[in-house]
Amino acid sequence: MRRRQFLHQAGAAAAVAAPLAAAFAQAPGPMGDKPAIKITDIKTFLVGTAGGREGGEPEQNEDGTYSIASIGTRNWLYVKVETDQGINGIGEAYSVGPDEATVKVIEDFKYWLVGQDPRNIQYLFDLMYNTTRFPGGAVVNAAISGIEHALWDVAGKAAGLPVWALLGGRVRDKIRAYQSIGGGTPRQAGENAKELIGRFGYTAVKMQPSASDYQTAPYNDVTRTAGERVGAVREAVGPDVDIAVDIHAKFFEVQRAIRIAHEIEPHRPFWLEEPVRPENFDVMKKLADHVNIPLASGECNYMKYEFKPLIDSQALDIVQPDICVCGGMLEMKKIAAMAEAQYMMVAPHNPMSPLATAINVHFAASTPNFLILEYRAPVSGAAKEVLRVPPRRWRRNPSFREDGSVGFI
Ligand SMILES: [Mg+2]
Secondary structure (H helix, E strand, O other), X not given: OOHHHHHHHOHHHHHHXXXXXHHOOOOOOOXXXXXXXXXXXXXXXXXXXXXHOOOOXXXXXXXXXXXXXXXXXXXXXXXXXXXXXXXXXXXXXXXXXXXXXXXXXXXXXXXXXXXXXXXXXXXXXXXXXHHHOOOOOHHHHHHHHHHHHHHHHHHXXXXXXXXXXXXXXXXXXXXXXEEXXXXXXXXXXXHHXXXXXXXXXXXXXXXXXXXXXXXXXXXXXXXXXXXXXXXXXXXXXXXXXEEEEXXXXXXXXXHHHHHHHHHHHHHOOOOEEOXXXXXXXXXXXXXXXXXXXXXEEOOXXXXXXXXXXXXXXXXXXXXXXXXXXXXXXXXXXXXXXXXXXXXXXXXXXXXXXXXXXXXXXXXXXXXXXXXXXXXXXXXXHHHHHHHHOOOOOOOOOOOEOXXXXXXXO
16 A cells, blocks of 8 residues: 555544644645656666777677676666656666666666655655565665665755755865776886876875785785885875775785785875675674774675674774665765764765766765765766767676686676
8 A cells, every 4th residue: 555545544643644744735745645746757778888988899798798808897877767847867876787687676666656756755765675675785776776866866956956955055165086096017006196196186096906816816925016006106196195095805814904904004095995805794893903094895885784783893984885876865874974973984985977976976065974085087988978878788797816716806
């Protein structure tokens, strides 16, 4: 039974609901008689970024898909919520891998959402999350997130206000951002960092500890080269630029992360990111007890329920939810509030398209414990040409280590 039907039929509840209905008279929703705005359709746009990348055509697989190695980036999945008032909202779902499955989940949610007032965002989130019954994985949570952004977009346009104004107003006028530097050698990494800082004015950059396969290389080799790489970047950028180091969840063993941390610690890193896999929260606490670098993690986790043990353990200094998969804007605000209560900062994971960056800006503008936003300047390729790139299929392919075992990607 739909909630509105229940309220109308429950006589005992009617007396209690009446004052509430009056209060909602100016903005009818589930508690009112009739929505002033109705969702009429939800559309998806699965956009491959291969065609917009510099360097020519990507390598095509036998089945017609494209490999991540040749594309170097991923699908962008946009969600458009249309309404009967001509106000449309747009959002972005994370590219979790089986992106066509995310498209199907979004289409399934239409059954619950079409006909609803798009401004009742928490109510519609509950419809999607609760009706899924089992806690969603990455596919379901990416679908919810993309739809949720679009609902905020509609709500803001309907109110004639930017979304940050609906989220408690802004607490800052500028959003600090950083970019990853790449680089095949320590010297190249340092030169890349200097070039980016000089061109865009960054005060922080991020880097990987090694350009090689550090899942199978000898421990000492990886540890030593990590120190050399971070040291080279420190020397190139000077003493005051922040340098974050991202293990990218490729380590399974906490001792490897501890060794790397000790090696790079003299170069004063900003933080050490995803130093171990994200499934085991107890291990992160063990790591925190042995490391003198701020720890950051969270891009592979979603919903406040998964962040609770991470935050409660105080293993992290910085949480990194991704607004395109963690549940959306409101869920990320809740995660941020939980972190704030433990004196932790939020540095949103943000590798998706320029639309995701725009959504993150509204979060950052309105969140007190926001620290810094991941960013990639859209100077070329798909990020710059996003509106002109034709849809193209893409599939995440496995990564094999040198010894033949399946690696973490
Ligand atoms: Mg990362």
